[in-house]
Amino acid sequence: MSAVGHVDGERLRDRIATELARARSRTALLTEVVDDADLMRQHSPLMSPLVWDLAHVGNQEELWLVRDVGGREPLRCDIDELYDAFKQPRRDRPALPLLAPAEARAYLGTVRDKVHDLLDTVRFTERPLVADGFAFGMIVQHEQQHDETMLATHQLRSGLAVLHAPPPPEPQSRTGGEVLVPAGEFTMGTDTDPWALDNERPAHRVDLPAYAIDAAPVTNGDYLSFIADGGYADPRWWSPAGWAHRVHAQLDAPMHWHRDGDGWAYQRFGRAERVRADEPVVHVCFHEAQAYATWAGKRLPTEAEWEKAARWDPVSGRSRRYPWGDDDPTDAHANLGQRHLRPAPVGAYPAGASPLGVHQLIGDVWEWTSTTFHGHPGFRAFPYREYSEVFFGEDYRVLRGGSFGTDRSACRGTFRNWDYPIRRQIFSGFRCARDVHPDESQR
Ligand code: AVJ
Numbered sequence: 001m002s003a004v005g006h007v008d009g010e011r012l013r014d015r016i017a018t019e020l021a022r023a024r025s026r027t028a029l030l031t032e033v034v035d036d037a038d039l040m041r042q043h044s045p046l047m048s049p050l051v052w053d054l055a056h057v058g059n060q061e062e063l064w065l066v067r068d069v070g071g072r073e074p075l076r077c078d079i080d081e082l083y084d085a086f087k088q089p090r091r092d093r094p095a096l097p098l099l100a101p102a103e104a105r106a107y108l109g110t111v112r113d114k115v116h117d118l119l120d121t122v123r124f125t126e127r128p129l130v131a132d133g134f135a136f137g138m139i140v141q142h143e144q145q146h147d148e149t150m151l152a153t154h155q156l157r158s159g160l161a162v163l164h165a166p167p168p169p170e171p172q173s174r175t176g177g178e179v180l181v182p183a184g185e186f187t188m189g190t191d192t193d194p195w196a197l198d199n200e201r202p203a204h205r206v207d208l209p210a211y212a213i214d215a216a217p218v219t220n221g222d223y224l225s226f227i228a229d230g231g232y233a234d235p236r237w238w239s240p241a242g243w244a245h246r247v248h249a250q251l252d253a254p255m256h257w258h259r260d261g262d263g264w265a266y267q268r269f270g271r272a273e274r275v276r277a278d279e280p281v282v283h284v285c286f287h288e289a290q291a292y293a294t295w296a297g298k299r300l301p302t303e304a305e306w307e308k309a310a311r312w313d314p315v316s317g318r319s320r321r322y323p324w325g326d327d328d329p330t331d332a333h334a335n336l337g338q339r340h341l342r343p344a345p346v347g348a349y350p351a352g353a354s355p356l357g358v359h360q361l362i363g364d365v366w367e368w369t370s371t372t373f374h375g376h377p378g379f380r381a382f383p384y385r386e387y388s389e390v391f392f393g394e395d396y397r398v399l400r401g402g403s404f405g406t407d408r409s410a411c412r413g414t415f416r417n418w419d420y421p422i423r424r425q426i427f428s429g430f431r432c433a434r435d436v437h438p439d440e441s442q443r
Pocket residue numbers: 142145146149387416417418419
């Protein structure tokens with residue numbers, strides 16, 4: 001029995017081919033802007049050499065599509081171990097006998113050719129791995145996630161100045177203040193989004209008290225007030241773990257910022273610029289976000305509060321795929337896909353706002369939430385425990401919404417990212433929330 005009809009199957013094949021090609025051209029761009037020596041070098045102990053990401057992308061594609069879905073013979077099982085993220089910690093990867101750039105590119109090409117053969121004949125049966133093209137969607141998202149990681153590596157190495165991205169749109173609406181979200185249940189997670197990953201499932205009802213959430217991400221201007229007020233020097237605003245980290249790591253501003261006369265500048269893909277006040281702050285860790293929120297008399301939103309603000313439609317009571325509805329993002333909705341190579345000023349995407357008027361939830365910056373990473377109630381690991389389940393626990397905080405470096409295929413209202421609370425090489429920012437008194441929510 002085929003889960004999708006012939007015509008739908010053809011449409012799905014085309015969509016998969018398009019998405020695979022889009023991911024591959026981004027991978028090519030991010031690995032062709034540097035020479036072989038730079039591809040092999042480790043630019044930060046937090047990151048892999050770019051050539052490791054490159055071959056790892058091909059290896060995952062071989063494992064899941066060529067071998068598992070296709071049932072074909074391995075192309076290169078000799079390299080599986082080298083590109084297994086669990087067997088090789090990032091700091092050890094440069095010392096491995098990695099494929100050289102030309103070999104890695106040839107390997108990716110061979111794997112992709114096999115995948116196209118497979119795509120011509122595969123039947124999208126009800127087998128969970130292939131139903132709705134799931135494994136292909138997972139591999140598209142995997143490549144795009146590594147592309148975002150490679151983009152972060154370029155930021156760390158101060159590279160990519162050769163790329164000329166158009167500036168993001170200017171603010172089109174005045175955006176600020178808070179939005180009141182009324183108390184009540186909403187549906188969190190999904191059962192129906194075909195390419196949603198295991199940790200986004202299943203859909204379940206969550207009841208929340210009323211709360212207020214910022215209408216826009218915290219901006220550099222907001223954050224500068226925290227710095228100017230001595231926020232980095234005052235342990236009152238920090239959690240004990242946050243303060244210990246601030247002292248140890250000598251944090252005094254977001255990553256990539258430096259003093260410039262009496263103000264601040266940041267280094268962005270190899271170019272220094274004055275800090276722009278109305279842009280969402282980026283490259284802050286969870287502890288910095290939490291300290292700012294405390295200083296501001298607020299707190300970080302829980303993950304459920306973020307998702308309700310992003311998906312709940314007060315008219316229908318339904319949860320939608322995105323703040324603006326169920327349609328995939330366009331350039332008018334959100335700043336995604338490294339199109340602009342920077343967060344857009346707040347107010348630049350009025351078409352992407354939620355019905356309650358919450359802006360820029362999708363794109364611009366990943367937003368820290370106060371929630372540690374766990375499975376939704378009824379979670380089942382699929383198709384492998386190492387995507388999500390092995391990270392569940394108290395060590396990681398959830399980030400939501402995607403950044404300017406996230407592709408639209410790897411970003412939606414249910415998509416969940418996670419990282420250690422001290423990490424800030426990712427494109428991470430935040431917005432604040434607070435409890436509201438019942439009287440306040442009656443107004
Ligand atoms: C979901 C971004 C935390 O990069 O570690 C890539 C995505 N998983 N390869 C990561 C991922 C396996 C993951 N994050």
